[in-house]
Amino acid sequence: MKKLIAGFVFGVGLTAMAHGAGDPEAGKQSAAACQACHGQGGAKPIMGVYPKISGLGERYLYDQLVAIQENSRAIPEMTGQLDGKSEQDLRDLAAYFAQQAMPVSQADPDLVEKGAAVYRGGNMASGVPACAACHSPQGKGNEPAGYPHLGGQNAEYLVKQLKAYRDGSRANNASAAIMVDVSSKLTDAEIEAVASYISGLN
Structure with a gap:
């Protein structure tokens, strides 16, 4: 298991530089629809079962947006939300939400x-x-x-x-x-x- 994790980290590390950067200002302009469920800046979802998407990391957010758009990660609540968005649109959204702060919740x-x-x-x-x-x-x-x-x-x-x-x-x-x-x-x-x-x- 440790070798699997180490090998994967090494592999993604080599490709990270090729991962294009998004424009957070452009992402902010198209983030309003996301904030209807995920809250201002993606930090305060309307339901606990919805994720905070603020500060998750640009690469992770972009990868998830692509998976959702391609339906390889099926989320019924996200159906149609990313239709028509280009690769750059998704990168921009990821960059915007990645820059937002993740507020801490209260552990039991x-x-x-x-x-x-x-x-x-x-x-x-x-x-x-x-x-x-x-x-x-x-x-x-x-x-x-x-x-x-x-x-x-x-x-x-x-x-x-x-x-x-x-x-x-x-x-x-x-x-x-x-x-x-x-x-x-x-x-x-x-x-x-x-x-x-x-x-x-x-």
């Missing part, structure tokens, strides 16, 4: 200890690697590798995504394949705890 105090243990140390007995290995100890992610900033994300959304990885319904690229493997070893209790912990991480 009863779940902090268990969540921290999984996030920082994984679970050696079941083969779960530490989340911090890819997403950083502070949850700030790894922009060149396309790993998202997680700290502050809505716990309800994180639970939904971890379970989607676990059941294979979100498995559209190499990064997702890593998460499918990791999540397959997580229990419901671990998912709830680590999602809560991440929501309060900064």
Whole structure:
């Protein structure tokens, strides 16, 4: 598993320089529709099950927008939202939202200890690697590798995504394949705890 992660990080690192940059000012002009569900700057979604898209990282956001547009990542609520948008439009949106701050949520105090243990140390007995290995100890992610900033994300959304990885319904690229493997070893209790912990991480 460690070799898989290391190899993938190396590979995306080599291609990161070829990844074109978007124009955040241009993205801001077309972000109004996104903010109807994700809130001002993508930081305050109208429902906990919707993600904060602020500060996730430009590469990650762009990759997800492309996957949603191509329907390789099916999200019913996003149906039609990206129709007609060019590659540059998606890059611009990604650049705009990547520059916005990710506000921190409140972790459940009863779940902090268990969540921290999984996030920082994984679970050696079941083969779960530490989340911090890819997403950083502070949850700030790894922009060149396309790993998202997680700290502050809505716990309800994180639970939904971890379970989607676990059941294979979100498995559209190499990064997702890593998460499918990791999540397959997580229990419901671990998912709830680590999602809560991440929501309060900064």
